[in-house]
Amino acid sequence: MEEKKSSKQILNELLAKHYADAKNAKEEGKPVVWSTSIAPQELLETMDVAVVYPENHAAAIGARKDASQFIASAESEGYSYDICSYARVNDGYANILYSEAENMPKPDMLFCCSNICMTVIKWYENIAKKFDIPVIFFDTPYSGSYQVDPSNVKFVEAQLEEAVTMLEGLTGRKFDYDRLKEVMQISNETASWWKKATDLAKNKPSPMNGFDMFNYMAPIVCFRGKESGRELFKIWYEELQERVEKGLGPWNDGTEEKYRVLWDGIACWPYLGVTYKVLKKHGINVVTSMYPESFALLYEQHTLAGMAEAYDSLYVLRNVDYAIDKYLNLSRDFQLDGGIFHSNRSCKGMAFKQFEIQRQMESQLGVPSVIFDGDQTDPSVFSEAQYETRVQALVEMMEARKGARR
Amino acid sequence: MSQAIELIRELSDAGASPKATIAKSMKETGKEAFGCFPIYVPEEIIYAAGYLPVGLWGGHPDIKRVDRYIQSFCCSIMRSNMEMGIRGDYDFLAGLVIPTYCDSMKAILANWWVAVPNAKPIPFSVIQNRASKGSLDFVLAQLATFRKAVGELRGEPVSDQAIEDAFALYEDYRAAMRAFTKAAARVPATITPTLRHLIIKAAYYIDKKVYTEKIKALNEALAAMPEERTEGPKVIVTGLLAEPESFLDLFTENGYAFMGDDLAQESRQFRTEARKEGTALERMAYRVLDQRGDTFYYEDDKSRGTMLKNMVKETGSDAVVVCMYKFCDPEEFDYPVYKKELDEAGIPILYLEIEQKMDSVESLRTRIQSFAEMLSLS
Structure with missing residues (x-):
């Protein structure tokens, strides 16, 4: 009997297929789209358009410590060192169109949703200019309030309708609204399995090694609307659930989960191994971050309006009170001992709120945290010594807090 | 001539001393001041409500308090504004609007509520996709929300008529500013780069009605003067803003003539004329939708490079000067794109990285000087 594949095996196979499918589509003369990570992929999936994700791609390049050549290419055109390194890597890749990590075919259209940051607006504007290709742009305005402003949602809905027309033009095919319903259903189910799986880290000990969650971020971006994605996250959930039932913690080598922390910000991809090992050495497990919720795109109304509201x-589109409530909820729900904040030079939007969030977690719930300097792909920012010292300081604070509670 | 000199002195002094000028304007008009963060906000609504809108474009405070909230890799204008907000410089303002043109501004807004709890900023959500069928309605909805918030602050709703009147005044002001930049390019020895900037900047601190009368009078006085030439290059200036003054002095000293600008603090504020039809609010919205070549609004054909090339051609300029504010994401993203287009057109570029608070501009002196020499040889 064939042995059941693990979710990690499936994940790797799916990712390989993902890039191969895009390559094949290009070779067959079909359009290829480059998209931001939390965009309404439902529309692309409905039209069966090949899509790849420059953020994931840049992360893969970063993790292979291969970002420097692409960054150098972008900087030779005048890109500043201060610009998001994903954007610099992607611009460099657009010039070179080859990497040892993974390869994305040259795009025929871009798909850009500004709900993750405003940086992607400028980034995609530039790539569109470089290749002289159209952009389907979803402007998701900032609400500046706790609740989302209804006029924003209406605006996003109008843009979704226009995207349908543009995709019909790109493919020369009619948009199938029945198929959209199916894709919406799958997308919501996949997102639910993702959420349920990442929520299992609420168990003590967590069955999940938090750095594993970083690995599953690529597939939640690429396969949210696909049956294969739904299957993958269901299997991942089942594996984790089995670990919970067996009382297994995050590690198989007997290392005990001594401290449970939140990791804030994107991973430091070029130093994934180092950042992980230093934590594990102290028995620190990352149990959550803001990503589980951000990727859990769930909507009850399977309509364009429902989608508009979810996206x-x-x-990041709401006020600071909303963000703080989310962090406090995570602190409670995941029984956090501490927090590690990645002051990511590439992500001004997240970084510039971290000091206040740290203070609120400390003052309202007594959860200590540290912050370290890094970057998601540019290897020149991170300092291992600084990271180690900060983690050491966090351990002391967490220990003191535990001592006080004993 | 003497009238021109008098007006130049008055307006440039006003632009050089924001604090004193605002105090004077408040006293003369009896109005309360309302702070406007960069880049663009619906000032007409603020004016219509009876406030004196004043621009908050940074400053030179010693940075002490802002480091508790924002890391160092944030633009100096936003960090300065935040520092001054926390230390109480803005306490005299009756209101404050913070729009969200970039990720840093969103974060500043988020922190403001916590760091400056006594000043409740009114957020202004900015459109980026201006080509959608929903764009006009979205901007109108934002304007309506803002109008309501300003009315509530004021204690009475802002009337349609007041908005119409304010809009007409602002259109008049903007037309006068467009005329001024043309007039200044005719007499660059009189209106030096430093004075040009200060005169334009003064509009942020003076009641628009008063300022518009003065700038019109200056335009007339300048028109009566004979055309001038300076010995340095004729340039178009682009970027967020061109400050500090000591930086502009380097251009003045080297005889540069600023033939036109694409600065967010200057011409981008007034270069787009409103459409003729519609209510004032609709015309305000269309001004946003119609603004071209502006890094703070998404544009699918990214026309800034073409626009700069045209400006160089139309004004007979020799080069483009880029004033790059460190950590300004939108400006930094645009640069490689228009640089390529200008390079291809054979237009020389002087790229200068600046911050509002520079301990010394001496490092830039040689570059500005040698660029002028290089152009004189070509």
Whole structure:
């Protein structure tokens, strides 16, 4: 009997297929789209358009410590060192169109949703200019309030309708609204399995090694609307659930989960191994971050309006009270001992709120945290010594807190 | 001539001393001041409500308090504004609007509520996709929300008529500013780069009605003067803003003539004329939708490079000067794109990285000087 594949095996196979499918589509003369990570992929999936994700791609390049050549290419055109390194890597890749990590075919269209940051607006504007290709742009405005402004949602809905027309033009095919319903259903189920799986880290000990969650971020971006994605996250959930039932913690080598922390910000991809090992050495497990919720795009109304609201509701589009409530909830729900904040030079939007969030977690719930300097792909920012010292300081604070509670 | 000199002195002094000028304007008009963060906000609504809108474009405070909230890799204008907000410089303002043109501004707004709890900023959500069928309605909805918030602050709703009147005044002001930039390019020895900037900047601190009368009078006085030439290059200036003054002095000293600008603090504020038809609010919205070549609004054909090339051609300029504010994402993203287009057109570029608070501009002196020399040889 064939042995059941693990979710990690499936994940790797799916990712390989993902890039191969895009390559094949290009070779067959079909359009290829480059998209931001939390965009309304339902529309692309409905039209069966090949899509790849430059953020994931840049992360893969970063993790292979191969970002420097692409960054150098972008900087030779005048890109500043201060610009998001994903954007610099992607611009460099657009010039070179080859990497040792993974390869994305040259795009025929871009798909850009500004719900993650405003940086992607400028980034995609530039790539569109470089290749002289159209952009389907979803402007998801900032609400500046706790709740999402209804006029924003209406605006996003109008843009979804226009995207349908543009995709019909790109493919020369009619948009199938029945198929959209199916894709919406799958997308919501996949997102639910993702959420349920990542929520299992609420168990003590967590069955999940938090850095594993970083690995599953690529597939939640690429396969949210696909049956294969739904299957993958269901299997991942089942594996984790089995670990919970067996009382297994995050590690198989007997290392005990001594401290449970939140990791804030994107991973430091070029130093994934180092950042992980230093934590594990102290028995620190990352049990959550803001990503589980951000990727859990769930909507009850399977309509364009329902989608519009979901895509316009990310925490970064709301006020600071909303964000703080989310962090406090995570602190309670995941029984956090501490927090590690990645002051990511590439992500001004997240970084510039971290100091206040740290203070609120400390003052309202007594959860200590540290912050370290890094970057998601540019290897020149991170300092291992600084990271180690900060983690050491966090351990001391967490220990003191535990001592006080004993 | 003497009238021109008098007006130049008055307006440039006003632009050089924001605090004193605002105090004077408040006293003369009896109005309360309302702070406007960069880049663009619906000032007409603020004016219509009876406030004196004043621009908050940074400053030179010693940075002490802002480091508790924002890391160092944030633009100096936003960090300065935040520092001054926390230390109480803005306490005299009756209101404050913070729009969200970039990720840093969103974060500043988020922190403001916590760091400056006594000043409740009114957020202004900015459109980026201006080509959608929903764009006009979205901007109108934002304007309506803002109008309501300003009315509530004021204690009475802002009337349609007041908005119409304010809009007409602002259109008049903007037309006068467009005329001024043309007039200034005719007499660059009189209106030096430093004075040009200060005169334009003064509009942020003076009641628009008063300022518009003065700038019109200056335009007339300048028109009566004979055309001038300076010995340095004729340039178009682009970027967020061109400050500090000591930086502009380097251009003045080297005889540069600023033939036109694409600065967010200057011409981008007034270069787009409103459409003729519609209510004032509709015309305000269309001004946003119609603004071209502006890094703070998404544009699918990214026309800034073409626009700069045209500006160089139309004004007979020799080069483009880029004033790059460190950590300004939108400006930094645009640069490689228009640089390529200008390079291809054979237009020389002087790229200068600046911050509002520079301990010394001496490092830039040689570059500005040698660029002028290089152009004189070509």
